[in-house]
Amino acid sequence: MARMKVLLAAGLAVSVFGLAQAQVVPPAPPALPKPPYTDPQEAIVARQASYKAQGQMFGAMKKAIDAKQDPAPFAPDAAWMSQWGQLIPSMFPPGSETGHDTKALPAIWSDKAGFDKDAANFNAAAAKLAQVATTNDKAAFAEQYQAVGETCGACHRAYRARTQ
Numbered sequence: 092m093a094r095m096k097v098l099l100a101a102g103l104a105v106s107v108f109g110l111a112q113a114q115v116v117p118p119a120p121p122a123l124p125k126p127p128y129t130d131p132q133e134a135i136v137a138r139q140a141s142y143k144a145q146g147q148m149f150g151a152m153k154k155a156i157d158a159k160q161d162p163a164p165f166a167p168d169a170a171w172m173s174q175w176g177q178l179i180p181s182m183f184p185p186g187s188e189t190g191h192d193t194k195a196l197p198a199i200w201s202d203k204a205g206f207d208k209d210a211a212n213f214n215a216a217a218a219k220l221a222q223v224a225t226t227n228d229k230a231a232f233a234e235q236y237q238a239v240g241e242t243c244g245a246c247h248r249a250y251r252a253r254t255q
């Protein structure tokens with residue numbers, strides 16, 4: 092009987108572990124950058140780190156959507172994305188046009204109003220994503236995820252150099 096219990100416990104542990112593996116875990120939101128920067132080159136490093144973190148969060152959300160997972164655990168990531176969106180306009184100070192292999196295009200500075208508008212569109216879409224995530228409505232989350240993705244793409248097309 093005791094042996095049976097051990098076996099059952101082991102089986103349970105395996106299934107819980109298996110479940111934990113299949114579940115997409117939301118990446119922990121990193122500390123937000125703190126503009127303004129005395130050294131504009133530091134702004135490049137900080138913005139690249141934040142964009143990278145955002146890319147990881149957004150990728151994890153996609154996997155979770157594809158796996159039909161509950162969106163609620165992703166609310167903090169979405170909220171972080173929205174907060175980061177508010178900081179984007181201050182992450183491109185004069186003197187950060189080149190260096191650290193930046194993909195920032197000159198249009199960011201020549202068309203600052205357009206760039207800030209794209210950042211604001213993204214910020215609003217991400218704020219809505221965070222709100223939708225808290226309702227745990229999978230379909231609504233997937234739909235708003237698409238809307239956010241369009242705001243990423245709009246800015247990248249106009250203001251980010253292609254990677255290859």
Ligand code: HEC
Nearest residue numbers: 139142143146149193194195209210213242243246250251
């Ligand atoms: C308002 C403009 C804007 C928005 C909105 C935006 N991006 Fe970007 N993104 C950029 C720019 C500009 C860079 C290049 C930064 C640099 O190299 O200095 C970049 C870089 C990146 C990178 C590369 C980071 C690295 O250096 O490794 C990733 C990944 C990325 N963005 C993902 C996203 C995702 C995902 C979204 C939406 C959820 C998004 N971005 C929204 C403008 C934007």
